[in-house]
Amino acid sequence: MTGIRDLAQAEAYVAGAGLDVAALAVVVAEALGEDLGGRGVLPPGTGEGVDVTSVATIDADAVATGAFVVRRPGVVAGLPVAAYVLAVVLQGAEPAGDGWTVEVLATDGDAVEVGDVLVRVQGSTRALLTAERVALNLLTLTSGVATATRAWVDALEGTGTRVRDTRKTTPGLRMLEKYAVRVGGGVNHRMSLADAALVKDNHVLAAGGVVPAYERVRAMFPQLWIQVEVTTAEQAHAVVGAGCTDVLLDNMSLAAMSEIVTALKGRAEFEASGGLTLASAVSVARTGVDFIAVGAITHSAPILDIAMDLV
Incomplete structure (x- = not known):
């Protein structure tokens, strides 16, 4: 008390x-x-x-x-x-x-x-x-x-995969919602656009490719954690080859994720994102990804x- x-x-x-x-x-x-x-x-x-x-x-x-x-x-x-x-x-x-x-x-x-x-x-x-x-x-x-986070944590128990939040939070209440994710047993992604980099599809498009986008961020902010979103195995291999150690696998099939993680295991950590549900959590975890990104634990709880x- x-x-x-x-x-x-x-x-x-x-x-x-x-x-x-x-x-x-x-x-x-x-x-x-x-x-x-x-x-x-x-x-x-x-x-x-x-x-x-x-x-x-x-x-x-x-x-x-x-x-x-x-x-x-x-x-x-x-x-x-x-x-x-x-x-x-x-x-x-x-x-x-x-x-x-x-x-x-x-x-x-x-x-x-x-x-x-x-x-x-x-x-x-x-x-x-x-x-x-x-x-x-x-x-x-x-x-x-x-409570919503704990449901994902429980679903993933024993798999070695952890649930991670996103920036899809209530404006003004991100600190509290991310705190609640930690309380529920989840892992926080970046708090803001300034404290870590996430290279997404629009950044890749603007920079002319996944590797140029990653390298431009690394050159300007070498001290920051950098994650890169990929949608194909080719992009994943290329960006890991360029030195990226955190890769977001966006809206990929289970087979594609499994193939990428198996091939690049030990060289980077992998996070699955896009259309995930509690029912599919274990299947996604079995691909070997380290994290599952779930916006719903904050925006829809x-x-x-x-x-x-x-x-």
Whole structure:
């Protein structure tokens, strides 16, 4: 169990999960602002907003206890994020801003069942209801991504092939969704266009070939990890021969992938991409690829149903 009684403890919890506190603060301020008709509630300077329903119906000094309860089985991710949202709003609540507590009763990566209580929070009733939707939106989203990722990880168990994400993420929430992929047991691809290179078909077309495209990237950014997308065995052999050590096999047949991986094994790592499903995961893994790229674990993952009940 993790107990949080001030914003600094919530920030430490977030940092301990490997998340960027400053980046999360921006996400949360924007989300709270979206919910409250401004640019966020806290930290100071982000604007002001009012939950008109709660202010009208709940006394300012009222306090309550809320429980975050699982409504559908899955894998939980984002507990530090939800705790941070609660801490931001509770610490700014007046006059009941003192004496609040957030108790996290589970750990990211846990398999959870219907009825499990993930978080118990006590403090200003108005603040709890103001923070509820943003906390749940982020928690249910990241838990859904972790749950979808775990399904692929389970399907690939014992094959030696790992599931890897893509940049097909919700704008503004990539950090959280990629975190959820890691929690679910998957592997992250690049975070942005700047921290690694992926030479795709349009780059190949613009550069005049797969090898010239690879060599131009390597010459300009020799320190970066470079992956090259290929669609034929000829391209794969050519780019590996040029020194590429990470190759994306795009929309290839099982036979073609198997032939390429067998021929070039040990000289590069291989990732399969395009039209993959859970039903085909094991067959694709048997070709010997190191990774399977799955955009669906972020762009199409259903949320994990979690609710907050006042108790």
